Amino acid sequence: LQKQVQQAQKMESLGLLVSGLAHDFNNLLAGMMGYAQQGMKHASDQPELADSFRHIFTRAEQGARMTRQLLTFARGSRLEPIRIQLNDLIAQTLGFLSTLLGPTIKIEFVPDPDIADVYADPTQLEQMLMNLCINARDAMPHGGTLMIQTHSFQLQQGKQDARFTTQPGPYVQITITDTGEGMSPETLSRLFEPFFTTKGVGQGTGLGLAVVYGIIQQHHGFIEVTSQPGEGTCFALCLPVAEQIAREDMMLGEIEVPEKA
Numbered sequence: 001l002q003k004q005v006q007q008a009q010k011m012e013s014l015g016l017l018v019s020g021l022a023h024d025f026n027n028l029l030a031g032m033m034g035y036a037q038q039g040m041k042h043a044s045d046q047p048e049l050a051d052s053f054r055h056i057f058t059r060a061e062q063g064a065r066m067t068r069q070l071l072t073f074a075r076g077s078r079l080e081p082i083r084i085q086l087n088d089l090i091a092q093t094l095g096f097l098s099t100l101l102g103p104t105i106k107i108e109f110v111p112d113p114d115i116a117d118v119y120a121d122p123t124q125l126e127q128m129l130m131n132l133c134i135n136a137r138d139a140m141p142h143g144g145t146l147m148i149q150t151h152s153f154q155l156q157q158g159k160q161d162a163r164f165t166t167q168p169g170p171y172v173q174i175t176i177t178d179t180g181e182g183m184s185p186e187t188l189s190r191l192f193e194p195f196f197t198t199k200g201v202g203q204g205t206g207l208g209l210a211v212v213y214g215i216i217q218q219h220h221g222f223i224e225v226t227s228q229p230g231e232g233t234c235f236a237l238c239l240p241v242a243e244q245i246a247r248e249d250m251m252l253g254e255i256e257v258p259e260k261a
């Protein structure tokens, strides 16, 4: 227990440090983006210069995205759960996700029309899908297929492992399967660790999956990952159905679950 408390204190001071830094960086980057945009405007008759400004803008934007992830992670942001039909939420983000994946990756969505609603924070679910799709994209540098499916299932027995404590009951599952390079067993065992990344310097923060883990935990769900090196990876995100949450009067994160609709 003492070790756990020490670990929690360490994480708390790390969180404070990180969110302070991330906040300052965000301001710096926002300033850079503004100046780069002005530069682009003034250099409209000098294509090379305009191009350099555009590069500055996109790099700063990339940095801002990373610091946003850091902030979400460090703050453990608060949930605003509402009743959600996951098929609709996914369908609404498909356009954005396919832009993110680029033209060489085919995206397939196979919804199960009978899935129940869940209580969830839509912004956080979108962030989660985005993080998983960015990883899938990075694992498929030569293109491939990303398959998103939904299912219902009944978890017969709750379980507790190092990562998740789960209650038995009805769940909805989103699986995200890529045909990418897969992971080694070592990566598979460490992938939710904050700051764990196999990507090069400036490429990965190692926070994408730590954020996904935090989001799923706050929603009382769990994640199962399977991966075959050279063949691909499947993330199964499981969330308890809304009825289940309401019946057991569960709390989502810090915020009370709204009354059943």
Ligand code: ADP
Pocket: 131, 135, 136, 139, 178, 180, 181, 182, 183, 187, 191, 192, 196, 197, 198, 199, 203, 204, 205, 206, 207, 208, 209, 210, 233
């Ligand atoms: P980052 O993407 O910044 O490296 P993440 O926490 O999102 O951080 O991922 C941690 C590591 O997990 C990645 O560096 C990568 O090695 C591995 N990983 C995550 N998703 C996949 C995937 N779909 N296929 C292969 N490896 C993956």
